[in-house]
Amino acid sequence: MLDVEAALAEAEAALGVIPAASATAIRAAARVSFYDAAAIAAEARQAGNLAIPLVHHLTKRVAADDAVAARYVHWGATSQDIIDTALVLQLRASVPSIVRDLQRAAEAAAGHARRHVDTLMPGRTWLQQATPTTFGLKAAGWLDALGRVEHALQSALTGALVLQFGGASGTLAALGPRGLAVAESLGARLKLSVPVLPWHAHRDRLAGLACALGVATGTLGKIARDLALLAQTEVGEAHERPAEAGGSSTMPHKRNPVRAAVALAAAVRAPGLVATILSAMPQEHERGLGGWQAEWDAIPELVGVSADAARAVAEALEGLVVDAGRMRANLDITRGLVLAEAVVMQLAPALGRQEAHALVEAASRRVVEEGRSLADVLAEDPAVTAVLGRPAIDAALSPEHYLGCAHTFVENALGRRGT
């Protein structure tokens, strides 16, 4: 906010709206260390917003050195001009680190995709083993989605880096005919776009950025959920490299997925924050009552929550310990059932998809009930052996033969990044 006030004074001085010496004095006083943030925050409660007490204290300090300059503090601006523009500056300062952590996470996902392009593991749907997939494809899915949400976040941030400067009712009336020139100069000094008109009560750009943070956090939550599920004691296919101070307070063997927890918690919190920011959009007339104020905490919290999630997932993926042996072993838990579809597809040309499906469904039930392998059960069924001999059954039940386009998908996802 002090940066905005100082740049405003300089823009106005450059255009002859206020004396050059006043701008110098205001800039000199615009240092964070000069002010008691807690006191200003306390006064803001009475005043209704943070800019009123800040301008008061800034003016007092300027006045101590230069009574004339004190007259020109906050010249032509309204509180919301300063608060909104300062928010935009803070977003510019904070969101890029989220973008970078998304890139780190993507880089780590790409590494896993490359290394594990042919690492077999069970595909899982509805939390049940389905057909085989590769850990490479799973990681490529993360990579692909991370790329999209990173791009969308970058684009939404760019869209939100817009100056707010309209004065009391958005007309810049207090600056007379020089309002637009001051706005242009102020925008240039702060390196912010100058909008077609002030947007005090039109919050779509901020809401769009909030949404991009929300969607990114959703994707990070999806990855974290996968990691947490893979790290389960009974699955054991991958786990976060333990943090130094990690571990449970009571159970020495526990290696809690603390980074996944951070990202999952963020994915629980972000939707409510996005909803708050959307709910705040119908702001009244030229500047609203209630909606704008609701953003003050919600937007910084959403940035913080998203940043936590991005860093946590980047660290989790960078330090992920993958157990390819356990992945392969888990594919055998169902004694061939995860390849039931493969057999269906082999039988279907001869028997039709629905009949093949019914036949293999019955065999699958026997596998479960009798504790035998699908290969053995199928080999006993003349309807099957009429179409497939035992070697063909065994081949159909080899997971490495039933990966379809997995390899290509991974290569394409990696290729997209120029790797």
Added chain:
Amino acid sequence: MLDVEAALAEAEAALGVIPAASATAIRAAARVSFYDAAAIAAEARQAGNLAIPLVHHLTKRVAADDAVAARYVHWGATSQDIIDTALVLQLRASVPSIVRDLQRAAEAAAGHARRHVDTLMPGRTWLQQATPTTFGLKAAGWLDALGRVEHALQSALTGALVLQFGGASGTLAALGPRGLAVAESLGARLKLSVPVLPWHAHRDRLAGLACALGVATGTLGKIARDLALLAQTEVGEAHERPAEAGGSSTMPHKRNPVRAAVALAAAVRAPGLVATILSAMPQEHERGLGGWQAEWDAIPELVGVSADAARAVAEALEGLVVDAGRMRANLDITRGLVLAEAVVMQLAPALGRQEAHALVEAASRRVVEEGRSLADVLAEDPAVTAVLGRPAIDAALSPEHYLGCAHTFVENALGRRGT
């Protein structure tokens, strides 16, 4: 869903995966009128999703005519391929009407901005009259925001028009080496982009579209709130042209802003729906449990809610009856107080902003307490008259002299549209 199944069969036939005659038979059976939607919906409750019973009924119908073709229904696909792709097709069919209504609303707003570029009215902040503005500038603000949300919605829709096709675990394993070629052909037939890899558990594109709907609805809600506030009995500056059947059931004089109510209700509902769709994002592994299912109702509802809001605001703006006289009259309610800032700015170069502010604040209190005009009170104050004579006071208190860049802002907003 029937369109997807038919196109899938045709793509597979074109590539020799299934017989050409089978595709013809499947296409012939893929007519909505052949099926009992309510029965399929009821069966879906048992089955867990809509595709399972649909495929069952489709196969039965195909089988009645062509037993071979029946074997190839849904060949290589998983339920979610069909449901997601069908959703994408429905979004393509429905969202553009929202875009058109946003354009209609923008067109109507542009008309108001043009006609009322110089129509004086009170600017209002925190629901209090602030300084003067023009109805043209208010309408230009609507226009400007509508343009942005329309563009963002169009862009998010384009991003979401992506084929879903991955089979059970997203590898297209059931189609062997021809999976990708089938995907390409299917995408081309449905005129959908083919993604780098299946996105069963990565919902960011849909969530991005949901967010764009949510942001658009927030902007529509903002406009509706302005309209509802302007239409208040005590304000009376604009009102919706009554619908034919409008009116209260008990109060013959009432002209309820029914279209604003629709948009405001939508703006209350959309954030919760967006939050639901974001909350659903962390979907497990290759295909999720609970999150995906939560989208089934939430996405169509959000589209419906947004569509209602867009149509309502388009109609409200197209039929808006503006009372410029009342706008001008309302500027006089405060007996000059809304121009207090104008006087501050005139006095400030001589007295400093804070002193000028304090002086006019005191005068404003007397205006309220004594029921007199600000001009009269100021004219009695020697500290004021030392700087401004009565004619200068009166000029400072003329709202048409205190509009700053309002006219330019409106012209720029209209210029952006090439009007």
Added chain:
Amino acid sequence: MLDVEAALAEAEAALGVIPAASATAIRAAARVSFYDAAAIAAEARQAGNLAIPLVHHLTKRVAADDAVAARYVHWGATSQDIIDTALVLQLRASVPSIVRDLQRAAEAAAGHARRHVDTLMPGRTWLQQATPTTFGLKAAGWLDALGRVEHALQSALTGALVLQFGGASGTLAALGPRGLAVAESLGARLKLSVPVLPWHAHRDRLAGLACALGVATGTLGKIARDLALLAQTEVGEAHERPAEAGGSSTMPHKRNPVRAAVALAAAVRAPGLVATILSAMPQEHERGLGGWQAEWDAIPELVGVSADAARAVAEALEGLVVDAGRMRANLDITRGLVLAEAVVMQLAPALGRQEAHALVEAASRRVVEEGRSLADVLAEDPAVTAVLGRPAIDAALSPEHYLGCAHTFVENALGRRGT
């Protein structure tokens, strides 16, 4: 709504406000089958609410038989009186089935708690095996929570069963001095409480009921999540008895937890619906604009979503197939690590909690790295054997010796229900 209109006429007739014959005629016309719901819904879009066209059609039908009676349709009421009271009647008709399904679920949970009071299984925290617990205690936790949310829902429903009757602005002015007597009679006829005053813009009772539905759905989601996690292929400790039409469209071996999916999807949707209903609370003045209208769809949807979840969890628990052998076997996966805490507690009196913790933590690492059992590793450590001999180590590592109050907790939870 027809029931409300008919009861209103009868209440007014009983008090001599309208002729008795008119009430008879209105009652006769108040049959759902007489009206075209779709047409009324279409007209409601123009009118702004459902009551306006309904009253119109009802009056027309009454008029066809009795012109005098037609004058007295809707006498003294406002649309919102009818819509809100009808909503309350619908809640009374629908919510009790949710209460009953919560009771069914509780009954089923109690059965599991009783049968499995001593069935050992791994306790799991942060999705990692922690220390042993029993399936009885897990089920008792469900039972305990279901009892609370059922009670809270019943109580919130009772609190919401309140007549709405206030006329245009909530004064019952149209009925003159007899307003309150009509309200009392109407409440008695509909068996609804009569409030201290109309609550058109005070929605706390409905919001409270919505919250109770939301909390109940959250608890149902928690149970469903447990069930889905227990049913994972790699865990296999419990699964829903398959529905007849269940099963995957492509994978014959899959037994998707379709009921858990319904409840989990509900738990994703309910929070957004509750938030919508809370967001709608700040309704303007005597009757609001936007907030009330947002409730129209959100409340019925929330009831539907909650009802789906309650029925799904009741069915899932009633048909739950529990594999106690697999539960016991899963306790051995960590080769004793889940009992690490038990050893810490045995060593702590001699060594201090933190030192014992550090020692066992080191041993645990060796268990993981060397693939040996915790008992074997500990038996080699003189610091351990100085305190515990091998038999004591083995006893400490027996899960049945480390269940603390589990049995008592289960008995207490069952005792609370008088079982």
Added chain:
Amino acid sequence: MLDVEAALAEAEAALGVIPAASATAIRAAARVSFYDAAAIAAEARQAGNLAIPLVHHLTKRVAADDAVAARYVHWGATSQDIIDTALVLQLRASVPSIVRDLQRAAEAAAGHARRHVDTLMPGRTWLQQATPTTFGLKAAGWLDALGRVEHALQSALTGALVLQFGGASGTLAALGPRGLAVAESLGARLKLSVPVLPWHAHRDRLAGLACALGVATGTLGKIARDLALLAQTEVGEAHERPAEAGGSSTMPHKRNPVRAAVALAAAVRAPGLVATILSAMPQEHERGLGGWQAEWDAIPELVGVSADAARAVAEALEGLVVDAGRMRANLDITRGLVLAEAVVMQLAPALGRQEAHALVEAASRRVVEEGRSLADVLAEDPAVTAVLGRPAIDAALSPEHYLGCAHTFVENALGRRGT
């Protein structure tokens, strides 16, 4: 958290689980001033929760004085026991001030209801003037709702004041047979209820309290919205007594409703926070991953937001400046239209409600179009004068004759409170 650790040690000492001297040493070390909160918070990020580093530092401090006692810090507890119980203690310390502010607000509302029981003002529906009401009835509506939400909040708080104590997996295994006795003693020392069983992953009580805060904030938002609308420059019927430091930074005449803004912002934020807490409910198994962690910030924020709203509305109502003259004057803005319904009711017995409605609707249109009073227009219509003469028309159009049960409703609302 230190209070919980100390009470735990004392409970265990009382039961002979740990030495009495150890409990004394732990209690002595359990002072907030001994610890560096910021450092502990920083370590918590690595550890995954706040209790782990806190226990670490507490143990270190205890060890400095008493090595034996250090062994017994946190004996038998898990991190979540401490964090949850500390949360409950903080809720007990903070929520009652919200209850008191709700009571203050109710008291102030009761004062307005009593003083203004017969103060005429326009009733407003859909943001349009409807029929007359009294400010007393509006205030009585606030009073009535505040009483309900205060009662519900108190009741939800009581329901949430429950000890959390279960150890690693909720069995209290580490305490062997004495677990329950320790729990009872600990509960008694902290004056918290002891639950039937630990509730680590069952969050319904906290969610119920969150909901009660959300509903209370919704009611506060409704009151704030009314206040903000009444304070509009064009309405001017009531305004907050300005805060000392209030006022706009640029407009000396502005008296922004800063307290209403606080409550309205709270009403925008609370629904998203409640939704977050509901979304977090499906926590996994014995202790969850992500959901619990999401509560850590969301619950305190919701308490803070609700507290701000309650204090703001209490202050706003206590300092509300009511302009009864302006209320009466605003009733005349429509030149009688707000009493159109009154005339309909007078004409209806003779003409039927719908015909009377149509007739007065036509007259109302002429009032609007011709700028005349409803009395004058009606007096020209023979269909009217056949039923009502001019004196009867004037009487029907006197707002004080058309208040129905308003006075009684106010008295009943006040009577409920024993006033």
